[in-house]
Amino acid sequence: MKKIFLSLGGLLLGTILTYGQATISPAKPQSGPIVITGATIHVGNGQVIDNGYIAFDKGKITAVGSGAAPAISGAKTIDATGKQIYPGFICPITTLGLIEIEEGAKGTVDDQETGDMNPNVRSLIAFNTDSKVIPTVRSNGILLAQPTPDGGTISGQSSVMMLDGWNWEDAVYKADIGVHLTWPAVAGGRRRGGGGGGIRGAAAVAGGETPAERAQKALDNLDSYFAQAKAYAEAKAPVKNLRFAAMAGLFNGTKKLFINVDGSKEILQAIAFAKKYGIQPVLVGGKEAYLVADVLKENNVPVILKETQALPPKDDDDVYLPYKMPKILQDDGVLYGLTGIGFWRQRNLPFEAGQAVGYGLTKEQAVSMITLNNAKILGIDKTTGSLETGKDANLFISNGDALDMISLDVTRAFIQGRDINLDNLHKQLYRKFSDKYGVKAD
Secondary structure, eight states, rough: HHHHHHHHHHHHHHHHHHHSSSOOOOOOOSSSSSSEEEEEEOOOSEEEEEEEEEEEEEEEEEEEESOOOOOOOEEEEEEEETEEEEEEEEEEEBBBBBHHHSSSOOOOOOOOSSSSSSSTOOOHHHHHHTTHHHHHHHTEEEEEEOOOOBBEEEEEEEEEEEEEOOOOHHHEEEEEEEEEEOOOOOOOSBBGGGSSSOGGGGGGGOSOHHHHHHHHHHHHHHHHHHHHHHHHHHHHHHOOOHHHHTTTTHHSSEEEEEEEEEHHHHHHHHHHHHHHTTEEEEEEOOTTGGGGHHHHHHOOEEEEEEEESSSOBBTSTTTTTHHHHHHHHHHHHHHHHESSSSGGGGGGGHHHHHHHTTOOOOOOHHHTTHHHHHHHTTTTTTTSSSSTTTTOOEEEEEESSOOOOOTTEEEEETTEEOOOOOHHHHHHHHHHHHHHHHHOOO
């Protein structure tokens, strides 16, 4: 990735964007115990605690319950009567922190590398903690994210990052959790936007081949590449191959393979491919996952759905299918999570989850979809994703329903117990022009 250019470009852009605007500094470590009382607590695992309390110290949750909070010496008490407490929302598969200005500012775009096979590329070192976009997303309760590389067939490795920190070393929550692969599309069906996903490089073969032949050639190349990588991992060769070395975790179970795939036929191919190499797959997109839900459940393959507020993949599909998909997978016993689109639109993640409530999910299932479910899929559920004793104090307080764009109003947020600054560029501009026109700012 463009490490040098990102540093220089980020410095210049930061100077431009922060001119005349307040600086939002990272939070300081938790200095003493905190107890929040009187709130409705959405635990994240489906449980709701009325008139609840939650206590945390040194970044860890120490107590959760209903009624009167236990006496804790020196604790700071926050009265949240009438308010809602949620686990911090988790946003997987995003370019948040990798892109600042999407169009017209190439120096602020660092989400992909040249070439087709780049498993050694690490997104975390390009993560820009000074991004002006991050605070706008954080203000809607999204506290953890998985910045993900894009482009090519194997785009690189992703990590889980905290949306608060001085630099990427401070922000990293769990490093290099998986490798990202775009599955070759198989021709067939009337799909909007190519439904089955696309592939560049190996599949972009000219010369009169049919789409099926191009897809098969891409699959053969992919199979050969993974066979070599597995052989390299098993042989422990003295000669270092950075690309193959980066894939070793796929074969020993320490990394997951995130496969961008939508069509049912391609999904079955991808599952069979992963089983062949003993790899733990996660489907990303999965627009036709409902057609092969039995196979997904049988093989314990989770799905990260992409936005509910979208059209279905095929012209003759139920127009409400994207809204219904979480409920379908819930009923079929498939582990599913949710992401949004791109980077700045991830602020709508809770509302995308809320959309599914109108089509069958309960509110607590929708909360779980973007908290505990996403945490399970990313392999971080032992430390976050729900409000339970012993887990990290990643949580926020809202005046209203966090899945409702009208009532969501995040008043406090904590990442590992740190009291996060919820100011952002949007709020600063609102205050600025409220002053200009004499309108009272909230």
